[in-house]
Amino acid sequence: MNITAAYTDLYQITMAQVYFETKPNGRAVFDYYFRHNPFKSGYSIFAGLEDVLTSLETLKFSSSDMTYLKAKGFESDFLDYLENFSFKGSIYSCQEGDVVFPNRPILQVEANIIEAQIIETFLLNILNFQTLIATKASRIKYSAKDGVLLDMGLRRAHATGGYYASRAAAIGGFDSTSNVKAAEDYAIPSTGTMAHSFIQSYEDELQAFRDFAKVRPDNCVFLIDTYNTLKSGLPHAITVAKEMEERGERLLGVRLDSGDLAYLAKKTRQILDDSNLGYVKIVVSNQLDEYVIKSLKEQGAPIDIFGVGTNLVTGKPDAALAGVYKLAAFNDTPRIKLSENIIKTSLPFKKQVYRMIDDNGMFYGADAIAIHSETKVSKMEHPFDITKSLELNRFTHEPLLNQVMKDGKRTIPIRTVAEIAEYSQLRLKQLPNEYKRFQNPHIYKIGLSSQLKKERDALINQHKF
Numbered sequence: 001m002n003i004t005a006a007y008t009d010l011y012q013i014t015m016a017q018v019y020f021e022t023k024p025n026g027r028a029v030f031d032y033y034f035r036h037n038p039f040k041s042g043y044s045i046f047a048g049l050e051d052v053l054t055s056l057e058t059l060k061f062s063s064s065d066m067t068y069l070k071a072k073g074f075e076s077d078f079l080d081y082l083e084n085f086s087f088k089g090s091i092y093s094c095q096e097g098d099v100v101f102p103n104r105p106i107l108q109v110e111a112n113i114i115e116a117q118i119i120e121t122f123l124l125n126i127l128n129f130q131t132l133i134a135t136k137a138s139r140i141k142y143s144a145k146d147g148v149l150l151d152m153g154l155r156r157a158h159a160t161g162g163y164y165a166s167r168a169a170a171i172g173g174f175d176s177t178s179n180v181k182a183a184e185d186y187a188i189p190s191t192g193t194m195a196h197s198f199i200q201s202y203e204d205e206l207q208a209f210r211d212f213a214k215v216r217p218d219n220c221v222f223l224i225d226t227y228n229t230l231k232s233g234l235p236h237a238i239t240v241a242k243e244m245e246e247r248g249e250r251l252l253g254v255r256l257d258s259g260d261l262a263y264l265a266k267k268t269r270q271i272l273d274d275s276n277l278g279y280v281k282i283v284v285s286n287q288l289d290e291y292v293i294k295s296l297k298e299q300g301a302p303i304d305i306f307g308v309g310t311n312l313v314t315g316k317p318d319a320a321l322a323g324v325y326k327l328a329a330f331n332d333t334p335r336i337k338l339s340e341n342i343i344k345t346s347l348p349f350k351k352q353v354y355r356m357i358d359d360n361g362m363f364y365g366a367d368a369i370a371i372h373s374e375t376k377v378s379k380m381e382h383p384f385d386i387t388k389s390l391e392l393n394r395f396t397h398e399p400l401l402n403q404v405m406k407d408g409k410r411t412i413p414i415r416t417v418a419e420i421a422e423y424s425q426l427r428l429k430q431l432p433n434e435y436k437r438f439q440n441p442h443i444y445k446i447g448l449s450s451q452l453k454k455e456r457d458a459l460i461n462q463h464k465f
Contacts, residue, residue: 016118023113029350032324037101046094061085089112090406091404095402105351106127133168138172144293150174150307151165153309156314177190187417206240261303288307289316294438338464350371352401365432380449
């Protein structure tokens, strides 16, 4: 999809016109963060940053955009500004692929208020979705352990969201995708098997397998449940596998797409082994997610490859990440948004986030939010409970928000999806297991420096009624 600056909500442009007329040189700091981990998870995986940076470097309003906005009645001087629009601000961010948690800045935008406002919708759209899917993929990876994971959800995805879902899935730990375009653009390994319709188009299943093996002998996987898995599909697959051996070829695998997957996988493995085909892998698909895969593993199902579709690319059951974009400072003055719902009260100031690392190099379980000028946080305080605090002097402080864009140009090297995925796996190894379990995971502590809490509380008192 060709993204232009018009990939935004109308109210962003409406507000931008008012800014243009009243405070065109205003400087803003916005925070991007989310309020809850999806899927009742104990963590999330940050994804989408590279796509955001790449698009921001060239973001413009096209000629057709300008024609449309003119028809919407925007003033000519403002349209002249938009015609020459580009993002010239700075971005500070966690590394893509990092383990992140709710209610702390993951990314900050520092820019002219017009530029910062216009990019809000685009930024939220990309980061919220990819972080959601990368987190789902990571949980599936945790269930599958050493099992190979194939993303095959494009046909069930929400239109072009399937393109970005494949990228995010790879960051979260998937090994390959069926999505050809995403594989091409993001250098993700591509994989495919066959559909039931291929077999149905033949008079008999055996000939379908024979033709497929002759034309596609490399990475050949037979779908064996079209008619009867154990009485038809598997015996025919074994027949063709033996014929392939005679030609010096090897069948890669057989795929199960229906029925009792644990039972069928065990029987299939036994029959393949008895036929001296121990090298043939077993692939399963059909409405898999982290819980189904966990169950299959617990049942001892001898499955080598998991093909996951709908539940991955749609982020089932959550479907959306509650990511927000809140003003934290304007013209070097802190700003706050109050709410009767405490969790919706925003944090003022340009900030830094420090991750606490223990003596073993593991995440201690606490991220401290500080005013950006603070280089160390001696004590972290609970955002709203005055009885809770944590001494932090004994921990290594890792700053998480680093500059990735300045004056509209990226300041970090381009990272491939494979590099981001590798980094994500390394960061997950630093996260203690109690935060990764599915049932009642530990809650990662997020707190404020004493200075930030004091300044925030003063602003709350200043603005409350």
